[in-house]
Amino acid sequence: MKKALVADWYYVNGGAEKVIHSLNSIWDDFEHYALIDFLGEEDRDYVFPGKNKKVTTSFIQNLPTAKSNHRKFLQLFPKAIESFDLTDYDLIISSSASIAKGVLTHTNQTHISYIHSPMRYAWDLYFEYLKIANLKGPKSWYAKSVLHKIRTWDVINTNRVDHIVANSEYIAKRIQKVYRRKATVIYPPVNIDNFSLETNKDSYYLTASRMVPYKKMDLIVEAFSKMPNKKLVVIGDGPEMKKIKQKATKNIEILGHVTYTELITYMQKARAFVYAAEEDFGIVPVEAQACGTPVIAFGKGGALETISENKSGTFFYEQTQNAIIDSVIEFEKKEFDYGTVRKNAEKFSKDIFETKFKRFVNSKV
Numbered sequence: 510m511k512k513a514l515v516a517d518w519y520y521v522n523g524g525a526e527k528v529i530h531s532l533n534s535i536w537d538d539f540e541h542y543a544l545i546d547f548l549g550e551e552d553r554d555y556v557f558p559g560k561n562k563k564v565t566t567s568f569i570q571n572l573p574t575a576k577s578n579h580r581k582f583l584q585l586f587p588k589a590i591e592s593f594d595l596t597d598y599d600l601i602i603s604s605s606a607s608i609a610k611g612v613l614t615h616t617n618q619t620h621i622s623y624i625h626s627p628m629r630y631a632w633d634l635y636f637e638y639l640k641i642a643n644l645k646g647p648k649s650w651y652a653k654s655v656l657h658k659i660r661t662w663d664v665i666n667t668n669r670v671d672h673i674v675a676n677s678e679y680i681a682k683r684i685q686k687v688y689r690r691k692a693t694v695i696y697p698p699v700n701i702d703n704f705s706l707e708t709n710k711d712s713y714y715l716t717a718s719r720m721v722p723y724k725k726m727d728l729i730v731e732a733f734s735k736m737p738n739k740k741l742v743v744i745g746d747g748p749e750m751k752k753i754k755q756k757a758t759k760n761i762e763i764l765g766h767v768t769y770t771e772l773i774t775y776m777q778k779a780r781a782f783v784y785a786a787e788e789d790f791g792i793v794p795v796e797a798q799a800c801g802t803p804v805i806a807f808g809k810g811g812a813l814e815t816i817s818e819n820k821s822g823t824f825f826y827e828q829t830q831n832a833i834i835d836s837v838i839e840f841e842k843k844e845f846d847y848g849t850v851r852k853n854a855e856k857f858s859k860d861i862f863e864t865k866f867k868r869f870v871n872s873k874v
Contacts, residue, residue: 514541535867543564583659586607587662601620605624619671624684627687632687664688672869679813680790695866696815696857714805717744720748727756728829729783744767744772745765798815798850804822805840807825807828808824809826
């Protein structure tokens, strides 16, 4: 079979790129498509293991500022993704958190879409994104008009997909709500072999993520600023970095970007990993558990599926400073078996994902 793999975009090595890595490990003969491709050499070597793969990109690749801010061209995304001529492929797999599932296919092709989430900024986080953007007057009206058209197109193009796979039960429910489609759940791959068990823990707490609003990194920093006797280590970078640095007190160490090896070491030695985002799945908390490090997480979304309460972590149920503080205090009253924490993470291994996804595709083609 001739196969195409369609991604939204390539510009960072995040959770979606880990799925692409695994798909390339299952089948090494994909031809690749994405709106843009600005991956660095090291990230490219990971996403396309052992292959110097060429990615066919859309016209957005060549637009001014596309590398620094491709999202400003949102109104052009539907036209861009529909510009790919996939006529000659037998199997199309799309990895979609936004636009990739909208490719055009015909009746003699099988299109399987692995959906990380219906596009957040058009659906469940619509009002939050508008609030953060703080647009006024004509700019606000234009943004709302664009997003309204995107929602209409997003629902229509779901009918082009033959089979939908969701990355969690949480997302499967969202897919049913937005698209009225049933989805098979296959959890995304976590390379837990890279995160070995460490039972000798230090006293610090750790959080790590991209510093964007919905990750709520600022909330964690604010909470620990009110617990001066507890050390917090913060790893990550992004547009919220300046804001977060301003809120940090002496007990909070902000490291910014670190190497992969350094991240693993910090995860292994942390007393607990703190995570305040409402995630679709959330790979990083699973990586922490693979190190034997329990997680203190916001109890909504994918975290409820990846963390076993009082066995591999604990939950707080409001995204507030006080909820985090109370959860940390309660966490310190409990004891965790680090081997049990690690065992919980093993359910989400890369090998399990690849076995299940290959079996699913073979059953549909």
